[in-house]
Amino acid sequence: MSKGFDDIPFFDEEPAPRKPAPAANGIAARAMAARDNAKRPDYLSGLNPEQTEAVETLEGPVLVLAGAGTGKTRVLTTRIAHILSTGRAFPSQILAVTFTNKAAREMKERIGVLVGHAVEGMPWLGTFHSIGVKLLRRHAELVGLRSDFTILDTDDVVRLIKQLIQAEGLDDKRWPAKQFAGMIDTWKNKGLDPSQIPEGDARAFANGKGRELYAAYQNRLLTLNACDFGDLLLHPIRMFRANPDVLREYHDKFRYILVDEYQDTNTAQYMWLRLLAQRPQGKSWSQRNPSPTPPHKGEGQVRAADSRSPSQSSEEQASNLDDRNAAARQDSPSPLWGGVGEGKSQGAGDRKPTVNICCVGDDDQSIYGWRGAEVDNILRFEKDFPGAKVIKLERNYRSTEHILGAAAHLIAHNEGRLGKTLFTERTNPDDEKVHVHAAWDSEEEARAIGEEIEQLQRQKHNLNDIAILVRASFQMREFEDRFVTLGLNYRVIGGPRFYERLEIRDAMAYFRLVCQPADDLAFERIVNTPKRGLGDTTVRTLHDYARARDIPMLAAATEIIETDELKPKARKALFDVVTDFRRWQTLLETTPHTELAEQILDESGYTAMWQADKSAEAPGRLENLKELIRSMEAFESMRGFLEHVALVMDAEQNEDMDAVSIMTLHSAKGLEFDTVFLPGWEEGLFPHQRALDEGGRAGLEEERRLAYVGITRAKRRCHIWFVSNRRIHGLWQSTMPSRFLDELPIDHVEVAEQDVSYGGYGRGGYGQSGFDKADPFENSYQTPGWKRAQQHRSEATRDNWGTRSGHAVERIGYGESGPRTRMIEGELVAKSTTSEPSRFNIGDRVFHLKFGNGNIAAIEGNKLTINFDRAGQKRVLEGFVERV
């Protein structure tokens, strides 16, 4: 996530680089064709034998076990390029799933480079979630949604659940909404709907009402026409199960399925993949006859960019493929040629195309078990897909022998792995061993690492090539402080996100409500922001009414302002809100969306609210709002923008600045650096006590994998640190070195000799650290002080968007957000006042909570005109009166 708002990213996937496509029949093109017929395509050169095999084994299920730094992404992208350029499938027939937007983006770019043209025709390359959205928008009605459904983020979800808990009459302190949101998330990761959750789970929450609450939540989402993240996976699964015909459509469509980071798939994702990958016949993969059908037309705009004849596949494949496949090639489509027109798919019909699934992953890098990832998915692959080909990539191109040796020895302590051993062919006697350093305390640790970095800097190393990878984010602070003092540029990766900022979420709520009038959460968020005198009471009234009538709150507001239900002041205020939104909705079609966005923020008084705010962070917030509008420019419409934000919460990093990266081990996965510092290798912190307590042996193994990930991020230098004293929650605790240190192989490790001694600290303060004692860590498992004793470092504080870069300490005022303004939305539900009124007649005697008794004088739809005994004649909604 980025620093300084100058480089706040534009959010969408940037258009893939466009290169002029050679004229299909030009001379150059012919020459290229000739060349390509004569030898292997360029993109295949430079692959090692295993990689080549992984790229060329196109038929049947393939599992690529790709160790760290073995060219995993390259294999995936080349494989896709290979499929495309040999004409085996149209871009639109390839389903390629990643976990992060970043990975998806990178893959798109790299395929573009390989294939030599923009990959616009790859509509199904994306994250599980973005593909899920795409499916859902097409088939929303099959799961009870409309296609313009909203995607709620965690914050919305929590607020919603809180409402539900209160509506149930439960104490929302005893039963925190956040916790329940977490439970729902866990269930959804496992693909469980309310009826399927374990009885124990159901009973554990809300006095045993867990299941009901979950069900109520799902209902509420449907009413709101909204989805949470989990639903983006679960709804498609439900839809496919309930509609085999639709599923079949996608079976016919997707000829190739590729999955990145397979070790991170959770059960729901696994189910999703199975549905798409497995044919109803239930034959084994190898038996299936692949005879490609002409691709559905109209799925991808394919550019003629390559003059190779796709139907003449490169010869090298012939050696790899069996007859059926050879036959298949004969009538392969020629996607890169074809200027395939748009049109509706005409049945792939009787001939079933093979779907070939290729999963790439590394069981040793599975570090998201706590988030529902099932390593088991990867361990079980061969059983799930009989006849699967398993290809191991063990040739490492990233790290030195020592680094690999250390990592390998460490990870070998895990059981239940598929077992790979990385090796490198580059050996260099000058390579540094992995260094292990001890420091007296965390301050010294930070100081010493700062020293080392300055040293590297003097040796002309780029700061960009240096990273500090910590186990827990509270560790970052010490480094930040130190680097600010030193004037060392750094960037923190991970942490608070742009879109999670208060002002951004408010603004987004306005936009959401304009685009999606049924978005009650958005409505409640902004109805009284800025303050309009529409407080709890008003909103509660509205809420009850809306719930009773089963209509959105904005609609309820529209009705209610026709009546005397509200006090004149509130009524007027609400009237204004409703009118504003009506107007904006009209403008949605006609006004450019950035202009409209600005207009909304101005006319609603939202901008003015911050302008009037005298607090320190107000200017930063206004700046953020400007940035928000600027970032909308990259999108075609407001809707497009909203969708993007919902799915892509992250933002681009400023890569221009030379800075040390500080991040957690988790967010370092997939990255590499010349020099990596790994501080905090102490029992209790790493492995984390909580992982041990909650995960037992499995937890320990996951921690070890995390250590493995950390070490393997390093290309040339890896420095591990531990301290003897660490401050936790303000209290100093003495600590034991991590057991992982002991699991490093001595021949690849160098224990640093007292290399630090700063102003009286350090000097052997750690004693021998137990590092070379006989059995130093014998009892290190229990470190009671650690339990629940972790310093909390709130994300909101660390201002990740402003860069505190040393020399020019440009701390940009991106909301160092003081205490967040309190949300009142949570409180709104309370009890439902409405008893369903039946039909009234003129003359009926009725009672109204506010106005007392009266007689109905007139009826107009659901609005009643009543002559109250005391209050006189009023117009009220029928939901608010009852017969007496």
Added chain:
DNA sequence: TAACTCAACATTTTT
């Protein structure tokens, strides 16, 4: 409704 006090709590995080 803003400003205050007090108590609870404190891995890892994508989408």
Added chain:
DNA sequence: TGTTGAGTTA
């Protein structure tokens, strides 16, 4: 320790 959220007070 330092942050957050809730409840209280002016």
